Amino acid sequence: MIELDMCKCGGIRVFLTTLLLVSFTKTSLGHERNVCPTFEDYYTVKNNTNCWYDVAAEHDAQTIIKAHGYELKEFKVQTNDGYILTLFKISSPNTINYITKYYPVFLQHGLLSTSANFIALGRNSLAFMLADAGHDVWLGNYRGTQYSEGHINYTVNDKEFWDHTLDDMVKYDFPAVFHQILSETPEGGQIIYIGHSLGTTLALMYNAQYPKEAKNIFKLTILLSPAYTLSNMLSPYRNLAPFGSMFLDMANRMDMIRLMSQSEPLKQLARTICLESPRLMQRCLQMWNLFYGAETSMAPEIGPVYFNQIPGGSSFKVCNHAADLALGNFRHYNHGPLENVKRYGTPFPPIYDIQKIQTPIYIVYSIADWATTEKDAWNLYNKLPKLYRHGIRRINMKSFNHIDFVFGKNARRVVYEDLLLVIKDAILKVPNNV
Ligand SMILES: *[C@@H]1O[C@H](CO)[C@@H](O)[C@H](O)[C@H]1NC(C)=O
Numbered sequence: 001m002i003e004l005d006m007c008k009c010g011g012i013r014v015f016l017t018t019l020l021l022v023s024f025t026k027t028s029l030g031h032e033r034n035v036c037p038t039f040e041d042y043y044t045v046k047n048n049t050n051c052w053y054d055v056a057a058e059h060d061a062q063t064i065i066k067a068h069g070y071e072l073k074e075f076k077v078q079t080n081d082g083y084i085l086t087l088f089k090i091s092s093p094n095t096i097n098y099i100t101k102y103y104p105v106f107l108q109h110g111l112l113s114t115s116a117n118f119i120a121l122g123r124n125s126l127a128f129m130l131a132d133a134g135h136d137v138w139l140g141n142y143r144g145t146q147y148s149e150g151h152i153n154y155t156v157n158d159k160e161f162w163d164h165t166l167d168d169m170v171k172y173d174f175p176a177v178f179h180q181i182l183s184e185t186p187e188g189g190q191i192i193y194i195g196h197s198l199g200t201t202l203a204l205m206y207n208a209q210y211p212k213e214a215k216n217i218f219k220l221t222i223l224l225s226p227a228y229t230l231s232n233m234l235s236p237y238r239n240l241a242p243f244g245s246m247f248l249d250m251a252n253r254m255d256m257i258r259l260m261s262q263s264e265p266l267k268q269l270a271r272t273i274c275l276e277s278p279r280l281m282q283r284c285l286q287m288w289n290l291f292y293g294a295e296t297s298m299a300p301e302i303g304p305v306y307f308n309q310i311p312g313g314s315s316f317k318v319c320n321h322a323a324d325l326a327l328g329n330f331r332h333y334n335h336g337p338l339e340n341v342k343r344y345g346t347p348f349p350p351i352y353d354i355q356k357i358q359t360p361i362y363i364v365y366s367i368a369d370w371a372t373t374e375k376d377a378w379n380l381y382n383k384l385p386k387l388y389r390h391g392i393r394r395i396n397m398k399s400f401n402h403i404d405f406v407f408g409k410n411a412r413r414v415v416y417e418d419l420l421l422v423i424k425d426a427i428l429k430v431p432n433n434v
């Protein structure tokens with residue numbers, strides 16, 4: 001492992017830990033079939049010729065990227081509060097485009113997910129399509145997810161590691177990450193931010209909290225399944241939101257925070273239960289879909305990929321902060337009245353005011369999404385400053401739910417192809433720093 005001290009600006013120390021340039025290797029050779037087009041086919045997966053091998057069903061993001069023939073660079077970014085985050089940079093060895101090099105795309109995943117979501121659909125994955133179009137594609141990994149489990153003073157076994165909220169990610173993680181991306185981008189370039197679900201929440205919070213910085217950094221912010229206030233959430237799980245703090249207290253007392261936050265045990269548990277039989281896999285997906293929307297475009301062949309990636313790790317406080325959205329709030333973490341007064345000077349946490357946003361925002365939502373609904377998407381759009389409403393697109397399909405934005409078999413045709421046009425158009429027509 002080489003450690004090159006790249007830069008010390010703004011207290012952010014950046015290490016380029018590994019540089020991996022790997023040529024295309026045909027990984028399907030000698031691998032057993034692991035995904036099938038129907039749940040029935042899974043009963044005989046090993047020697048069923050309907051089934052095939054998918055690297056994403058068994059491996060991590062790095063392996064998937066290399067297996068598909070893309071160049072991968074892995075960066076370790078240290079935040080001002082001591083977390084060490086991993087960033088993946090993907091580029092296509094075959095595409096050289098001098099214009100798109102100025103516009104790296106940063107992809108930020110949802111709650112309890114990982115950045116591997118954006119490369120889950122093989123060649124039809126959003127990250128690979130963007131790389132094919134000539135962009136440098138950066139995958140972010142939140143603190144506490146399987147790729148970002150480092151801290152200068154703590155390990156994931158320490159309670160302190162998990163004592164963070166969305167506020168900390170906005171304040172510490174994003175500046176460090178954007179600094180790293182821009183240091184690898186030609187002078188004058190700007191980032192195109194694409195978030196899914198919680199990735200949209202954090203984008204809005206960052207844009208609201210640091211409008212001046214954001215204006216310089218972002219060319220365009222794209223929100224897939226935007227999670228602003230979620231008062232109209234249809235998911236039955238929304239009924240759990242008011243119990244977030246109670247649950248957190250309980251978990252704290254039982255020292256469960258530590259255990260239940262780590263991605264590996266969570267994933268093992270899900271895999272053990274959900275990949276036990278084809279029937280159980282189907283049931284597990286249905287259970288998750290009660291959150292995402294009952295009708296899905298996920299194909300049976302994505303099942304093993306899904307349970308290889310979800311659930312990822314996250315802190316209870318982050319989950320609780322996200323649950324606050326379902327109660328109609330878009331604000332800093334609610335620590336309770338006493339602690340709020342200490343931290344914020346007011347009994348209630350201050351809101352993130354999206355009226356302050358100064359970068360163009362483009363929204364894509366689906367009518368079949370139960371977590372981030374049509375009503376909430378429009379509520380967000382109408383509250384943005386008029387000047388920065390770059391567009392809003394409705395996916396008018398009965399079976400394209402919240403998670404289909406990353407796992408839907410048809411996501412390329414339904415969402416990504418249009419996104420590429422929107423990005424191309426913005427690069428040509430929107431002046432920098434409008
Ligand atoms: C594969 O097929 C053969 C013959 O068709 C059968 O005997 C064997 O049990 C099958 N193996 C598995 C793992 O299903």
Ligand SMILES: *[C@@H]1O[C@H](CO)[C@@H](O)[C@H](O)[C@H]1NC(C)=O
Nearest residue numbers: 079080081082083152153154
């Ligand atoms: C890490 O530990 C050192 C030594 O105890 C301390 O000075 C520093 O503030 C800690 N940093 C963080 C981010 O926890």
